[in-house]
Amino acid sequence: GMGRQMSGKAGDDLHVKVPVGTTVIDEDTLEVIADVTEIGQVVVVAQGGRRGLGNIHFKSSTNRAPRRTTSGTEGERRNLRFEMKVMADVGLLGMPNAGKSTLIRAVSAAKPKVADYPFTTLVPNLGVVKLGMHEHFVMADVPGLIEGASDGAGLGLRFLKHLTRTRLLFHVVDVAPFDETDPVEAAQAIIHELGEFSPALAELPRWLVLNKFDLLPEGERESRAEEILRRLGWDGPVFRISAISSDNTDTLVQAAHRWLTEQRQLENEDEEAAERAREMRTRMEEESVARTEARLGRRRKRPDDDDDDVDDDDFDGEVEYAP
Incomplete structure (x- = not known):
């Protein structure tokens, strides 16, 4: 919103640290989005929104002072399942x-x-x-x-x-x-x-x-x-x-x-x-x-099942590790 062709601050990436061996699955589509198998591996599981455009982007030789702008878009929303193996x-x-x-x-x-x-x-x-x-x-x-x-x-x-x-x-x-x-x-x-x-x-x-x-x-x-x-x-x-x-x-x-x-x-x-x-x-x-x-x-x-139904593939406890 300022003059001199300034733009807003870019949004920071949100990094979520996970253990090596983590598989990221989209719960709605069951798509395997990422498989983290190496230390330091970085993968994008959800894309942020696109920035809006200020009036400078619509300037032309015939429109020296445009009054046109666009709003930014929302980022992706996903229900993700993290499986650690x-x-x-x-x-x-x-x-x-x-x-x-x-x-x-x-x-x-x-x-x-x-x-x-x-x-x-x-x-x-x-x-x-x-x-x-x-x-x-x-x-x-x-x-x-x-x-x-x-x-x-x-x-x-x-x-x-x-x-x-x-x-x-x-x-x-x-x-x-x-x-x-x-x-x-x-x-x-x-x-x-x-x-x-x-x-x-x-x-x-x-x-x-x-x-x-x-x-x-x-x-x-x-x-x-x-x-x-x-x-x-x-x-x-x-x-x-x-x-x-x-x-x-x-x-x-x-x-x-x-x-x-x-x-x-x-x-x-x-x-x-x-x-x-x-x-x-x-x-x-x-x-x-x-x-x-x-x-x-x-x-x-079975939508009326109790919440304490055991999920055979889930594991919320700790993995004991000895170097």
Whole structure:
């Protein structure tokens, strides 16, 4: 409104800091607007309004003193959903009390709760596995799954989305369960629930980690392992460990570190390998959006539901992290 061709002050950008691993989704259209995967990454999730034009913009050779102006426009308004998924290289998968928390305690500085009853892990835990001065990778432990998790049973399903950021899964199997359940049936149940939750996640590289070998008599250990592998029809990598005594855990993490290093090198040198990795992540995100859409559809059909309805994909608690 002043003379001498002055203009109003430009509006400042509003920056919202989010953790690395945050996905921004438009709640109304279910469009994935942004995926924050790097430190310092900046993305625009809502555009500010355009400025108005003063009379100087309408000045011409025939209209030396125009009286015309335009008003500014409003910025975008969006209902946004922020989903945080932990960024880890290796994810631990298994039944409650399979020894996942004990394993992450044994190989990192993470100190999740460990006890002799199921569901002691209630939130995701992150631990940095160090193999030298400059070599390390991040491991994620999520609450254990039970049969029927894909239909909402237990705690693990609501945290499985955190495993979609990983490159490698450790399927931890208790070879000597205290309740004398069948380890093979437990492992098959986990594989089934994983596929029901996300076919793309089920295709991630997965290693079988047979845990609690120290609870078996020495003469029975190898025969028990061979029986489990035969019944599962397993032909992939397998490791026999005891997390509580750290037996063979070094071999496991060294092998994981070598594999992760080779994968990163392959993706850096081979564009086809990098494209396959991107396609896998895209599939997982699309499945996540489809689950969100299905959940919202169920909610719209039940408008009178109580507000305390549990959302399997929501997680409002903390992620425990240990460097």
